[in-house]
Amino acid sequence: xxxxxxxxQKDSKKFWGNSPRRxxxxxxxxxxxxxxxxxxxxxxxxxxxxxxxxxxxxRLSWILIAMGTVVYLGVGGFALLALFHRGRGSFDDAPxxxxxxxxxxxxxxxxxxxxxxxxxxxxxFGLTLNTLISLSAxxxxxxxxxxxxxxxxxxxxxYPEQGIISANEIHVPVxxxxxxxxxxxxxxxSFWVPQLHGKLDMIPGHTxxxxxxxxxxxxYRGICAEFCGIQHAKMLFLVIAHPPEEFEQWLAQESQPxxxxxxASAQAGRELFNELTCNECHAIGGTDAVGLLxxxxxxxxxxxxxxxxxxxxxxxxxSGWIENAQASKPGNLxxxxxxxxxxxxxxxxxxxxxx
Ligand code: CUA
Numbered sequence: 136x137x138x139x140x141x142x143x144q145k146d147s148k149k150f151w152g153n154s155p156r157r158x159x160x161x162x163x164x165x166x167x168x169x170x171x172x173x174x175x176x177x178x179x180x181x182x183x184x185x186x187x188x189x190x191x192x193x194r195l196s197w198i199l200i201a202m203g204t205v206v207y208l209g210v211g212g213f214a215l216l217a218l219f220h221r222g223r224g225s226f227d228d229a230p231x232x233x234x235x236x237x238x239x240x241x242x243x244x245x246x247x248x249x250x251x252x253x254x255x256x257x258x259x260f261g262l263t264l265n266t267l268i269s270l271s272a273x274x275x276x277x278x279x280x281x282x283x284x285x286x287x288x289x290x291x292x293x294y295p296e297q298g299i300i301s302a303n304e305i306h307v308p309v310x311x312x313x314x315x316x317x318x319x320x321x322x323x324x325s326f327w328v329p330q331l332h333g334k335l336d337m338i339p340g341h342t343x344x345x346x347x348x349x350x351x352x353x354x355y356r357g358i359c360a361e362f363c364g365i366q367h368a369k370m371l372f373l374v375i376a377h378p379p380e381e382f383e384q385w386l387a388q389e390s391q392p393x394x395x396x397x398x399a400s401a402q403a404g405r406e407l408f409n410e411l412t413c414n415e416c417h418a419i420g421g422t423d424a425v426g427l428l429x430x431x432x433x434x435x436x437x438x439x440x441x442x443x444x445x446x447x448x449x450x451x452x453x454s455g456w457i458e459n460a461q462a463s464k465p466g467n468l469x470x471x472x473x474x475x476x477x478x479x480x481x482x483x484x485x486x487x488x489x490x
Contacts, residue, residue, distance in 0.1 A: 179328075179329045179330050179355065179356045180329060180330070181193060181196070181329040181330070181333075182196060182197075183330060184330055184331075185330045185331065185349060185350055185351050185353060185355060185376075186328075186330060186331035186332060186347055186348055186349045186350055186355075187273060187312075187332075187347070187348040187350065188270055188273070188331060188332035188333060188345075188346075188347055188348070189328075189329065189330050189331050189332055189333075190350075191266050191269045191270055192266065192270075192332070192333050194266075195262055195263065195266045198262060199259065199262075202255065202258075202259070206255065213247075270345075270346075273312040273346035273347070273348055274312075274314075274346050276312045277312040277313065277314040277346055278308075278311045278312060278313070279294070279296070279307070279308070279311065279313050279314070280294070280295060280296060280313075280314045280315075280316065281293070281294055281305060281307070281313060281314070281315050281316070282294075282295060282315075282316045282318065283305065283315060283316070283317055283318070283326060283337070284317075284318045284319065284320060284337075285317070285318070285319040285320070285323075285324030285326070285337040285359070285363070285370075286319075286320050286321070287321055287322060287363060287364050287366070287467075287468075288359070288363065288364065288366040288367065288369060288370040288443055288464070288467060289302060289303055289370065289429075289430055289442075289443040290302060290303050290305075290357075290370075290372045290443065291430070291431075292304065292305050294386070294389075297386055297389075297390055298390065299386070299389045299390055300418070300431040300433070301389065301430075301431060301433075301434065301438075302430030302431055302438075302443075303371075303372045303373070303430065303438065303440065303443045303444060304372060304373050304375060304438050304439065304440070305357070305372065305373070305374045305375070306374075306375050306376075306377060306382065306385050306386075306389075307347070307349055307374060307375070307376050307377070307382070308376070308377060308378075308379050308382035309349050309350065309351065309352050309376045309377060309378055309379065309382075310348065310349075310350065310379070311348065311379070312346050312347075312348050313346065313347050313348065314344060314345075314346055315344065315345055315346070315347060316342050316343075316344050317335055317336070317337040317338075317342065317343045317344070317345075318337060318338075318339070318341070318342055318343075319337040319338055319339045320339060321339060322339070322363050322364065323336055323337065323338055323339070323361050323363065324336070324337040324359045324361050324363045324370070325337060325359060325360035325361035326357065326359075326360075327357060327358050327359070327360040328347070328355050328356070328357040328358075328374050329356075329358075330355045330356075331347045331348075331349055331355055331374060332345065332347045334360040336361060337361075347374075349374070349376035351376065352376050352377060352378055352381075353375075353376055354373050354374070354375050354376075354439075355373070355374040355375075355376065356371065356372075356373065356444075357371065357372040357373065357374055357444075358370070358371055358372075359371075364466070365465065365466045366464055366465070366466055366467060369442070369443065369444075369445045369464055370443055370444075371440075371443055371444025371445065372443065372444055373439060373440065373444065375439075388434070388437075389433075389434055391420075392420040392421025392422075392433065393419045393420050393421045393422060393432075393433045393434070393488075393489050394488055394489070394490060395488075396484070396485055396488045397488075398484060400480060400481045400484040400485075401481070401484040401485045401487075401488050402485075403481040403485075404481035404482045404483070404484050404485025404486070405422070405485050407478055407481055407482050407485070408424060408482065408485060409423070409424065411472060411474075411482075413426075414426055415428070416428040416429040416468070416469070417429045417430065417431065417432045418431045418432070418433070419431075419432050419433050419489065420433035421433070428468060429468060429469065432486070432489055433489060434489060434490060435448075435486055435489040436448070436486060436487050436488065436489045436490045437489075437490050441453060441456050442456060442460065442463060442464050442467075443464075445463060445464060446463070450483055450487070453483050453486060453487075454479055454483055456469075457472060457474070457479065457482055457483065457486075458471065458472060458473075458474065458479065459471040459472075
């Protein structure tokens with residue numbers, strides 16, 4: 136490296152001094168490092184679409200990236216040309232040097248500075264309008280409506296036609312247009328499932344609507360894309376796309392009230408749920424727990440994650456969450472509880488019956 140640098144310095148001094156070549160070299164190296172770093176991220180990519188909207192937006196993105204690359208290379212090429220031409224001063228030898236050069240500058244400004252950018256921007260404008268029109272096509276054929284309400288920091292999910300209330304997990308049928316109504320309580324959030332659709336803001340007192348369609352069964356990560364407080368980064372959810380019959384089964388299961396616990400420990404857990412006032416914040420269908428401040432827990436055990444996507448839904452994580460939800464998600468509304476080992480086991484046993 137040192138040798139190369141040294142060699143370069145000698146080289147550049149010989150031709151056109153130190154700085155331009157060194158600057159170009161540094162910029163090139165930075166570009167390579169930046170592109171390597173960006174490949175490290177494991178986040179779901181909007182450029183790996185599995186749904187109608189994301190596919191349309193992805194196509195537009197690739198066209199914009201291609202056009203941007205051409206413009207970048209063009210401008211970079213002219214910049215290099217300017218560097219190479221420095222100091223040659225060929226025009227100075229011509230008799231009408233100033234007139235010719237002035238005329239040429241005006242031509243370059245007219246075509247390169249006005250006509251070309253206008254054409255490029257008009258093309259982009261047309262393509263963007265076309266994508267917006269394509270996105271609205273799903274609205275004509277929606278078959279199911281889901282209301283999603285953003286809270287600090289979790290997602291309430293309602294299926295108004297079926298009377299289902301859930302949280303942090305949105306189940307949809309594959310290949311069907313789903314209407315999503317977005318609302319928020321308190322502060323603004325933004326609903327984003329990169330592989331299915333672009334993002335849309337959730338605004339208190341206002342309903343924003345869009346349509347999504349998943350084209351393949353699977354689990355798609357959703358995130359909050361608008362800073363909404365200290366736990367904004369821990370406000371995740373899942374969209375789970377099922378084949379149509381499987382989705383109907385899920386709807387049927389989810390419409391049921393909570394199962395009655397059978398084991399003595401789980402029954403004790405159900406009593407504790409009320410004694411500890413869990414019922415004042417959480418609802419469990421078919422019981423006298425009707426709280427609305429926190430997620431509905433009627434079918435909690437069938438959900439994949441706890442704490443709005445921050446950890447897997449298993450016994451250990453659930454015990455930790457019940458004892459002290461502030462440890463893993465400081466600032467959320469759930470207080471810490473000091474419980475005996477038996478009480479904690481009973482509560483977890485009860486929660487695990489809520490399939
Ligand atoms: Cu909700 Cu950020």
